[in-house]
Amino acid sequence: MEQRLPNWLKQRAYLTPERKAVIFENETLTFHDLFQKAVDLAAKITSYSISKGDTVGIMLSNHIDTFSVIHAQQQTGAKTLFLNLRLTPSELAWQLQDANAKLLIADAESLGKLKEIQNECPELTCISLSELIDSPKSAFEPEEEFSLDSICSLMYTSGTTGRPKGVKQTYGNHWWSASGSSLNLGLSEKDVWGCTVPLFHISGFSILMRSVIYGMPVRLFSKFDVEAINQCLIQGEITILSVVTSMLQRLLADLNDQEYHEQFRCMLLGGGPAPLTVLEQCRDKGIPVFQTYGMTETSSQIVTLAPEDSIRKLGSAGKPLFPCQVKIMKDQEDAPPNVEGEIVVKGPNVTHGYLNRDDANKESFHNGWFKTGDIGYLDEDGFVYVLDRRSDLIISGGENIYPAEIENVLLSHPDVSDAGVKGMDDPQWGEVPHAFVVSNQDLTEHELLDYCRRNLAKYKLPKKIHFVNELPRNASNKLLRRQLPGLISEVK
Ligand code: ATP
Ligand code: MG
Structure with a gap:
C-alpha cells in the first residue's frame, strides 16, 4: 500500500515553528x-x-x-x-x-x-x-x-566513469536516508549541520532534507571559506559538518594548534577515498571523523563508521546504516570476509532506477540489490573497505592493482600536489600502472619511484611516471582517470 506522510515542511512549521531552519550570512x-x-x-x-x-x-x-x-x-x-x-x-x-x-x-x-x-x-x-x-x-x-513513492528529485551522477545517469530519488528514499543517518549518528537538540557542499549534490541536498525531518538548523555557506568554517567549529556553532577530503585537508592546514569546540561532534567525510595520512592527522588532533560511503543512487550515506569504531577501524567506511544491507559479490557469488569483489547494496534509500537507461537498469539492479560498480571487501567483523571503481581496476600479470592505493602513496610525497593512476596496455603483463603527477618542485621520476618502492609492493610500482601540469577533473572535481592517457602527448 502506498505510504503517505504529512507535507514535511508544513508539518515541521506546525510542530516547531520557531526553531531555526537555516542560517546564511546575516539571515536566519x-x-x-x-x-x-x-x-x-x-x-x-x-x-x-x-x-x-x-x-x-x-x-x-x-x-x-x-x-x-x-x-x-x-x-x-x-x-x-x-x-x-x-x-x-x-x-x-x-x-x-x-x-x-x-x-x-x-x-x-x-x-x-x-x-x-x-x-x-x-x-x-x-x-x-x-x-x-x-x-x-x-x-x-x-x-x-507526500507519497513516499513519488519522485522528489532527479539528480545526475557525477559522470566519473561514463556519461552521467539520471537518478530518480523518491520521498521515501530521502526519508529513509535521513532516518538511517540519525539512527547511526544520533540526534541532539543542539545539532546544527554545516552545509558547505553544494545543495545541487546529494551531499548538500540530503542536509536540507534532514533539516526538515529532524527540525534541525542548517548553517549554509555559499562557498568553502576555510577560515569562517574553522571559526564556527572552534566556537561550537556547528555540531556536524559534511566534507570531502580536499576540504578536510584545507581545514587542517588552517587550524594549526587551535582545537574544535567540544560540541562539534562529527566530521562526516565522504565522496571519495580518504588518505590514511589525513585520518591519522585528525585522530592526533582529536577531530571526530566519521568516514562514510554513499552515492547519488543511495540518496547519500549507505555505510558510515560509527563513533566507537573510528580509531579501531581506521580506513574503513564502516557498516551499513540500520535500514541497509551490504554484500560483496565475486564471480556471481557472495564473497567471504577479506575477499575483494563488487560492493552490492540494498535499502529503502536506494533508487528504484535511472531515467531512460534500460541498459544501466538491467546491468545494475538484481532482486532488489544494486551493484555499485565499486570494489571493496568486508572484514571478519563486517566492516566495509572501499578500494576503487570496478572500471579502473588494473589487472597486471594476474594481480589486482587499485589505482587509489598508488595515488595515496604518491600524494603522501611532500612535493606531489596531485596524482592519478591508470592501467595501460602492456605486452608482457596485460596492463601496468602509469602515474600522472603534478609537482611544482624539481622532482624526478627516479626520486619518486624510489619513494614508491618504500611503500608499495614491486608489482604495484608505476611503470612510468608522467609529469603533467594539471589532471582532468569533472564538474564534481573528481579525477577522470579515463582521460589520463590523453595527457601523454602534453607531458612536461
Ligand atoms: P558516475 O556514476 O557517473 O561514474 P560518480 O560515481 O562519481 O559518477 P557520485 O554518485 O557523485 O557519482 O559518486 C559516488 C561514488 O563516489 C561512489 O560510487 C564511489 O566510487 C565514490 N565514493 C564515495 N564515497 C567513497 C568512500 N568513502 N571511499 C571511496 N570512494 C567513495
Ligand atoms: Mg557512480
Whole structure:
C-alpha cells in the first residue's frame, strides 16, 4: 500500500515553528518563515503552468533563496532536477532534455549559460531567480501529504566513469536516508549541520532534507571559506559538518594548534577515498571523523563508521546504516570476509532506477540489490573497505592493482600536489600502472619511484611516471582517470 506522510515542511512549521531552519550570512529563517516563503514561491512557480509531476530544473548556488526554492518545489509536487553549476551549457541542455524539464530557474551566477541552453532546448522556459521572485502568484494550495513513492528529485551522477545517469530519488528514499543517518549518528537538540557542499549534490541536498525531518538548523555557506568554517567549529556553532577530503585537508592546514569546540561532534567525510595520512592527522588532533560511503543512487550515506569504531577501524567506511544491507559479490557469488569483489547494496534509500537507461537498469539492479560498480571487501567483523571503481581496476600479470592505493602513496610525497593512476596496455603483463603527477618542485621520476618502492609492493610500482601540469577533473572535481592517457602527448 502506498505510504503517505504529512507535507514535511508544513508539518515541521506546525510542530516547531520557531526553531531555526537555516542560517546564511546575516539571515536566519525559522521553519515558520521558510514555509511562508516556500508557499509564496510555489504560487509563483505555478504561474509558469507547473503542476504536480512536472519537472523543473534548478541551477542555483548555495544561498538562502535556494533553500526556499527547493522547498517551494516540494510544495507544488513538481520534481526538482538538480543541475551542477559547473557543467557546460550543452551538458546542462542534455540533462534538461533527458529529464524532460518544462522550466529552468537560474541564479545570477549561471545566467550567462541560459542563452545557449535555450538554443538547444527551444521548448524550455528559462527564467532567472529574480524573475521568479517578481512573478505574479497563481492560485495554489500546498500538498497535504507526500507519497513516499513519488519522485522528489532527479539528480545526475557525477559522470566519473561514463556519461552521467539520471537518478530518480523518491520521498521515501530521502526519508529513509535521513532516518538511517540519525539512527547511526544520533540526534541532539543542539545539532546544527554545516552545509558547505553544494545543495545541487546529494551531499548538500540530503542536509536540507534532514533539516526538515529532524527540525534541525542548517548553517549554509555559499562557498568553502576555510577560515569562517574553522571559526564556527572552534566556537561550537556547528555540531556536524559534511566534507570531502580536499576540504578536510584545507581545514587542517588552517587550524594549526587551535582545537574544535567540544560540541562539534562529527566530521562526516565522504565522496571519495580518504588518505590514511589525513585520518591519522585528525585522530592526533582529536577531530571526530566519521568516514562514510554513499552515492547519488543511495540518496547519500549507505555505510558510515560509527563513533566507537573510528580509531579501531581506521580506513574503513564502516557498516551499513540500520535500514541497509551490504554484500560483496565475486564471480556471481557472495564473497567471504577479506575477499575483494563488487560492493552490492540494498535499502529503502536506494533508487528504484535511472531515467531512460534500460541498459544501466538491467546491468545494475538484481532482486532488489544494486551493484555499485565499486570494489571493496568486508572484514571478519563486517566492516566495509572501499578500494576503487570496478572500471579502473588494473589487472597486471594476474594481480589486482587499485589505482587509489598508488595515488595515496604518491600524494603522501611532500612535493606531489596531485596524482592519478591508470592501467595501460602492456605486452608482457596485460596492463601496468602509469602515474600522472603534478609537482611544482624539481622532482624526478627516479626520486619518486624510489619513494614508491618504500611503500608499495614491486608489482604495484608505476611503470612510468608522467609529469603533467594539471589532471582532468569533472564538474564534481573528481579525477577522470579515463582521460589520463590523453595527457601523454602534453607531458612536461
Ligand atoms: P558516475 O556514476 O557517473 O561514474 P560518480 O560515481 O562519481 O559518477 P557520485 O554518485 O557523485 O557519482 O559518486 C559516488 C561514488 O563516489 C561512489 O560510487 C564511489 O566510487 C565514490 N565514493 C564515495 N564515497 C567513497 C568512500 N568513502 N571511499 C571511496 N570512494 C567513495
Ligand atoms: Mg557512480
